[in-house]
Amino acid sequence: MSSSETTPVQQSAPPAPQSSAPPAPSESKQPPVKEIPPFEKSIADKIESQFGSKVKIDFIKPLRIRIKTSKEDVLQVAKFVRDEMHYDHAESVTGVDFPT
Numbered sequence: 756m757s758s759s760e761t762t763p764v765q766q767s768a769p770p771a772p773q774s775s776a777p778p779a780p781s782e783s784k785q786p787p788v789k790e791i792p793p794f795e796k797s798i799a800d801k802i803e804s805q806f807g808s809k810v811k812i813d814f815i816k817p818l819r820i821r822i823k824t825s826k827e828d829v830l831q832v833a834k835f836v837r838d839e840m841h842y843d844h845a846e847s848v849t850g851v852d853f854p855t
Contacts, residue, residue: 795820798840805835819846826850 791799791814799812799820809828813821824832829850836842 792817794818801840802832802836805839806832 795814795818799814802810802812802822806824806828809824810832811823813823815821822832822836833845836845
């Protein structure tokens with residue numbers, strides 16, 4: 756090829772526009788609902804029947820549940836679990852203190 760000859764260049768198609776919308780959520784990504792075993796359910800039911808919407812109870816694993824409540828109700832819930840349900844040991848008690 757001489758310097759005066761050029762090689763034709765093929766133009767490629769422009770890239771397809773990308774959608775700016777996020778992908779639709781997939782129902783398969785939802786965690787499976789764990790059915791609470793009978794022993795843990797009986798404990799949760801007693802606490803929920805006493806305090807209603809003041810508590811939220813989660814099943815963690817066999818022989819362990821999580822009780823969530825407000826700072827205003829924590830003492831009342833703890834006394835109920837100790838005095839009425841006769842539990843004398845809490846595996847883990849935590850709290851969060853946010854500045855106001």
